[in-house]
Amino acid sequence: MTRKLRCYAVALGVTVALTLAGCGGSDDGGTTSANSKGLEKTTIKIGALPIPDPVSLYIAQAKGFFKEEGLTVEPTPITGGAVAVPMIESGQLDISQTNYVSTFAAVAGGKKIKLVADMYQAGANCFVIMVPSNSPIKTVADLKGKTIFVNNLNNIATLAVETQLKVAGLSKDDVKFAEKPFPEMGNAIKAGQADAGWITEPFITANQSANGFRKLADTMTGQTEDLPIAGWMATEEWVQKYPKTLAAFQRAIAKAQQLASSDRKEIEAMLPKYTKIDAKTASVITLGTYPSELNTNRLQKVADLMLEYGYLKSPIDVKSVIAAPASSG
Template structure:
């Protein structure tokens, strides 16, 4: 998700790499063949977490979709969503992965950023509240007075859990949220530091197989059903300065998203190349969906839900945050 987006270093036999991907600068050449496409900038750095969400950027590179646009994209591993906004603001990254909750919170705080492409949308059982197999907790209502681990406070995790608490007649004040990186959640719950944890893939599969955890609730139901999780963002200044470069990126990434959405095997083949999720695990983890275009109505749902639960102090018109392709 934002997600804050996430700090990863998997344990329990499913390891997600934190090693930085090649960060070479790669200055654009005035004699590049991309000049025939009129691109203002032919080499860009794109921030991404080593998780399934941003797989399309690696698919686009492997399939030559960026190259077809005259664009060289250098994926740069980031350690979490918290670093993404300052990195695009400072120019360390041209474009970066972000989660939508973080994005709209940043916009509400006055940050000049734009969403430039969609990335990942939740599906069933992609973000679950989990407990040990022998836990006496059988329902969400029984979380009252309990401690729940989330990867980030006041973000997608707490919002998702709170919607489930509401259905059970509880509020966020009825539980204690503690922040803990996904890789550390299993051991923390086992050792009694918490009663439950909000976990996503591939950590769901890891904790089921290594710790015998079971699902208490799928948080991507009810108000959170088909919830948009992550997208690509850039600074407003960058979007204005490099419109043709942006359009080239959008065309290529949309093509890769379409491929990812229609052929899971493409995702399974790519995950081991930029994460430490092995081929066997890649074949069994539960995945969400990969939309090919930013959808104003779907994303407005995120901002409206944030407003309802107090994550925003005033409404946001999502359309004003979108940098849609010139073709519409």
């Protein structure tokens, strides 16, 4: 039975201060007309951020799950959703990590994108609003007229904070949002550039220990409880052109997701290999859940929230954005 892990996520769309370890792969161009699995393409490039969210990509690689499916996977570093969409559109990437807020916004803007697999779902204390220990701000209501740092504007960051402002009787117009990369938030807040910050691990722990910050509110509660955060995307054209290759990827990644969900030690062992999170930090950071399949009802929750808070102008039926699941064969 899948146990719920503690939570860590960083929304896609951020240039994070972590670097991807080198990952090898075939350089045969990725197309093979005949292979034992009957795949249309045997080498695929996968865009991913060097953070815990896509850990199953590396677990599947290390455990040979892709190899079992006849796939050679080349993990490719990306800096965020802004570059990921044009990279899959141009063919530089076959599949890429994405966050659902960015995905649905892109679809609403006319992009032909499909979600092909789930990756990460939030849990308690994965995104929190933090303030200095000596701050006069004691409740979310006290944020009125204050400046809040977020890693990206008009994304999961601001949406998550807005849901908590609403509970406190405030709206986005009652505060000022400003962008600041997670690694820089703590010192910038200490310097008086903002009053609070929307922060995730490992920066929550870092700011608690180094700067004495305290948590003001968990933004993954209420409307955002267990909110789906990130998944894998491809273009509609790619999905239609490489159905067997896609199914092979889906089966391998689902197997790795199940392993990540059931054994935290697998995640802890993998993180130091492709991120700058060391083994000690990996053993204590909070982690969330790694769903094995895309769930329409959960994802619809994201799109509906976006509509409610003005991130979408009209409703999106997320079922139309999800690619067919892998076959059992």
